[in-house]
Amino acid sequence: MTDRAVPKALLATLMGRRQAVPPVWLMRQAGRYLPEYRALRARKGGFLALATDPEAAAEVTLQPIRRFGFDGAILFSDILMVPWALGQDLSFGVGEGPRLAPPLADHALAALRPRPERLEPVYRTVRHVAAALDPATTFLGFAGSPWTVATYMVAGQGSKDHGETRRYAYRDPAGFSDIVDAISDMTVDYLSRQIEAGVEAVQLFDSWAGSLSPEQFERWVIAPNARIVAALKARHPATPVIGFPKGAGAKLPAYARETGVDAVGLDETVDPVWANGTLPVGMPVQGNLDPLALEAGGAALDRGIDRVLAAFPERPLVFNLGHGIGQHTPVEHVERLLARIRG
Incomplete structure (x- = not known):
């Protein structure tokens, strides 16, 4: 079905109404490729200080909307806010990437003291953005999916093959299930609070889903995401959920069918013609x-x-x-993309 006159084109599309001109937003659209972002971060200091300053984080969220007029604004935050709220210490070293301590590869989950109050600045950011957005712009919240978040919690940092976490899941599936369950429970509350504060749709980022075997994919990607989606739908039945299982490949149709997501994100390795022919009608x-x-x-x-x-x-x-915009992307290329899509 095509709808030519829906005020929020992105929200309508996520609800299943095709638009004559597809709505546009870009993952990581608020970030380092924008000079106004770099200037603000230089004034505010490190990433965590910026992400937990509601006024500054709201400004970063709104910067690409002012510049480009995207159809969707994505909350400026990070997927590691959930492990931070679960009690791990979070830091972002210059040139090092994020660090979580203590790593759960050699520390017990039960030893962590949950700190859900650490998420309060995010909800204040949501309220600031929701009050400032143009009525035609859809506001997107997000969280990391349990498998991807767990890879950081177990190893304490990012890795190329997530081998430490994969070995942990094989060696101690019950213990790893406890970690995934803790992430899932916190994620449901986190996204629910985002929705209550003003976001209109949410995305689950499973950036490292492609590192798992089919059996492990079913257990650590599909099952926990289905649990999160079901819980969110029970609380907020009208809020669309986008699932983004990067690297899922041939497992993508099963993910789309079994998780209950309303829309599915494709990474750049997916043939879009194949996806159109194999995903649910x-x-x-x-x-x-x-x-x-x-x-x-x-x-x-x-x-x-x-x-x-x-x-x-x-x-x-x-x-x-197919993933986040790169920090070296010229602004004029984004302008060209929008001009070509919008004619």
Whole structure:
């Protein structure tokens, strides 16, 4: 179904109504590629200080909306806010990436003291943004999915193959299940509070879903995400949930069918024509331009845009990237993308 006159084009698309011109937002659209973001972060200091300052975080959320007029604003925060609220210490070293302590590879989950009050600044940020957004712009909240968040909690930092966490899950599935359950419970409350504060749809980021075998994918990706979605739907039945299982590949249709998400995000490795033919009929999709095509610009960018648009002739489409926008992406390339999509 196509609707040419829905005030919130993105929200309508996530609810299954195809738009004549697909709505656009970009993962990590609020961030380091924008000069206004770099200037604000230089004044505020480190990432965590910025993300926990409600006025500053709201400003970062709104910066790309003012500049580009995206159809969706994505909350400026981080997926590691949940482990921080579960009691791990969180830091962002310069050039090192995030660190969580103590790592659960050699410390007990039960030894952590939950600190849910650490999430209060996020809810205040949501309220600031919701009050300032144009009525036509959809406000998106988010959280990390349990598997991806667990990889950081177990190892204490990011890794290339998540081997330490995968070994932990095989060696002690009951213990790892306790970690996943704790993340899931906190995530339901976290997203529910975001919705109550003013977000209109939420996305579950499973950035490292592609590192799992099919059996482990069912257990540590599909099952906990289905549990989160069911709990959110019980509390907020009208709020769309987007699932983004990066690297899922051939497991993507099962994820779409079994988790209960309203829309599914495609990473840049997914053939959009294949996705259109294999995903549930009518399910909205989001994606999946290669972020490096956006960074490259020119003919490569134009071809990438056209390929995504052509792949979904009838399905509700939210145009996005296959992952986050790169910090070296020229602003004028984003402008070109929007001009090409919007004609």
